Amino acid sequence: MKQTAVIGAGVMGETLLSGLVRAGRRVDQLLVGEKREARAAELEERYGVAVVSNVEAAAKAETVALVVKPQDMADVLDEIAGSLRPGQLLVSLAAGITTAFIEARVPAGVAVVRVMPNTPALVDEGMSAISAGSHCDEEHLAEAEALMASVGKVIRVPEKQQDAVTAISGSGPAYIFFVVESMIEAGVHLGLPRATAHELVVQTLVGSAHMLRETNEHPTVLREQVTSPGGTTAAALRELEIHKVRAAFLAALEAARDRSRELASGS
Ligand SMILES: NC(=O)C1=CN([C@@H]2O[C@H](COP(=O)(O)OP(=O)(O)OC[C@H]3O[C@@H](n4cnc5c(N)ncnc54)[C@H](O)[C@@H]3O)[C@@H](O)[C@H]2O)C=CC1
Numbered sequence: 689m690k691q692t693a694v695i696g697a698g699v700m701g702e703t704l705l706s707g708l709v710r711a712g713r714r715v716d717q718l719l720v721g722e723k724r725e726a727r728a729a730e731l732e733e734r735y736g737v738a739v740v741s742n743v744e745a746a747a748k749a750e751t752v753a754l755v756v757k758p759q760d761m762a763d764v765l766d767e768i769a770g771s772l773r774p775g776q777l778l779v780s781l782a783a784g785i786t787t788a789f790i791e792a793r794v795p796a797g798v799a800v801v802r803v804m805p806n807t808p809a810l811v812d813e814g815m816s817a818i819s820a821g822s823h824c825d826e827e828h829l830a831e832a833e834a835l836m837a838s839v840g841k842v843i844r845v846p847e848k849q850q851d852a853v854t855a856i857s858g859s860g861p862a863y864i865f866f867v868v869e870s871m872i873e874a875g876v877h878l879g880l881p882r883a884t885a886h887e888l889v890v891q892t893l894v895g896s897a898h899m900l901r902e903t904n905e906h907p908t909v910l911r912e913q914v915t916s917p918g919g920t921t922a923a924a925l926r927e928l929e930i931h932k933v934r935a936a937f938l939a940a941l942e943a944a945r946d947r948s949r950e951l952a953s954g955s
């Protein structure tokens with residue numbers, strides 16, 4: 689029986705775990721390594737999954753997903769390296785951590801795939817980008833792809849693009865939620881009840897997202913369709929340009945990309 693282990697079951701680890709369960713993975717094919725005892729008990733109760741030591745998880749599973757913070761990755765790899773064997777697959781979901789960083793700390797021949805997921809995986813609408821390490825064959829990459837496909841869409845990217853991917857889709861949901869928060873708050877300033885503002889903004893976001901996906905139109909075209917000459921949208925967009933929102937997004941994404949690059953150094 690092939691087993692998959694998830695080491696580090698915080699926000700993203702549980703997101704992956706729950707997706708695997710929803711996708712029909714048998715619970716006895718799953719193992720969890722989690723440092724916090726209370727959290728481990730919670731997961732055992734919620735999913736009926738076995739929480740074991742990291743060493744046992746690494747020794748038993750064919751595929752090991754590493755979902756600890758980048759700053760904890762070196763310690764976890766030191767702990768499990770002795771239990772890993774060539775041919776086994778390590779899938780890292782950590783921002784910034786390169787496949788070379790992992791390969792340098794595990795036995796030669798262990799296959800490594802780097803993944804950047806995002807939290808909409810919780811509702812099976814995740815976006816994951818995967819990159820192969822140097823001992824990884826097509827079968828390993830396909831296995832990592834199948835793992836992440838259980839919670840959404842997956843694309844393959846060259847590893848050198850992963851820091852930019854992290855800035856866009858990894859952190860991306862936070863920017864969208866920030867915009868949603870800002871619009872709700874603005875609605876309240878305009879005198880709408882908070883619940884009304886919330887409903888208006890969420891449905892506007894969902895509808896706009898569906899339009900982007902289903903019409904396949906460029907966002908500029910969709911934005912122009914909303915922008916009547918001399919109308920309300922043009923008045924609002926002029927303010928966004930005056931406040932340099934476009935430039936702020938560029939600076940923000942550059943900061944996220946740079947932070948991703950820094951994380952591999954443990955800072
Ligand atoms: N939260 C997000 O939206 C995304 C997170 N990621 C990546 O996922 C990883 C985890 O992030 P989060 O889930 O947000 O963090 P988190 O802090 O919620 O989860 C990390 C978990 O690892 C556990 N842990 C720490 N050291 C451990 C050890 N030695 N053995 C076993 N478990 C240990 C912690 O107790 C915690 O439950 C990070 O590397 C992050 O870059 C990637 C994309 C999106």
Ligand SMILES: O=C(O)[C@@H]1CCC=N1
Binds near residue numbers: 783854858859
């Ligand atoms: O903020 C972070 O570092 C993680 C990686 C991408 C999203 N959350």
